[in-house]
Amino acid sequence: MNRKNLYRLLIFPVVLLAGCELDNYDPPASPLNGRLVHNDQPIEIRQGMNVLQLFQNSYENNTPIAIQVRQDGSFSSMLFDGSYQLVRIGGNGPWNHIPDTIMVAVNGATTVDIPVTPYFSISGAAFSVDNGVLTASCSVTRNVAERQLEAVVLLVGKRALLDHMYRITESRKPSGQVNLDEPVVLTQSLDADLLASEPYLFARIGVKTVGHPEYIYSPVWQVVR
Secondary structure: OOHHHHHHHHHHHHHHHHHHHHHOOOOOOEEEEEEEEEOOEEOEOOOOOOOEEEEEOOOOOOOOEEEOEOOOOEEEEEEOOEEEEEEEOOOOOOEEOOOOOEEEEEOOOEEEEEEOEEOEEEEEEEEEEEOOEEEEEEEEEEOOOOOOEEEEEEEEEOOOOOOOOOOOEEEEEEHHHOOOOOOEEEEEEOOOHHHHOOOOOEEEEEEEEOOOOOEEEOOOEEOOO
C-alpha cells in the first residue's frame, strides 16, 4: 500500500468522527413569539418587510438574526436560550423610529410585543358586498403630527396574502378627498373584468404616508359575493 492510500485510511475516521460531533449539537428549541403593536393593537404591514433584528449577547459571531414579520404584525423565531438585543430597523417601516434596544431574555417559550408609532393607523375596518359592489370603510388616525397623508386605498386580490405589491385592483382616495374626522369609505365593482372570473377574492384597506413607500393596513377580509 502506498503512502497516499495509507494517509486516506488514517484520516477518514477522524473526519467522520468530527462530523458526528458537529451533528450532536442540538438545534435551537425556544420559540420567541411577538407582535408589532400600537396602543396594544397589532400593526398590519406588508409581509416580508425587514423591520426587526436580533443580536445575541456574548456570542462570538455578532451577525444579526433577521426576524420575519407576517402581514398581521406577528413574528416567531426559534432561538437558543440566552440574552438577546432586539432592534427596530430605522426607516423601513412607516412609523417613527425608536433607536432604543429591547433586551429579551429567552428561556423556553418567550413572548414580547414591540411598540411602534405608525404615522397613520386604521381602526374599525368593515366590509360588505351589495349588488356586486364591495364597500369598505374605516377610521384613519394621524399619530405623528408632522406627517402628511397621501392616500387611503382599497385593495382586492385572489389570495389572503394581500398588499400594494400583491393585488389585482386598487381603489384609491387621495388625501384631498379624505376627512380624518369622518369614516373613510371606498368602493370597488366586483363585476370588473379583472375580478369577475375569480372564484375567491380578498380585500384589505391600506393607508399611505407622503414620503414613505410602505403602507399600514387593515386585517384581510374574504369577500363574500
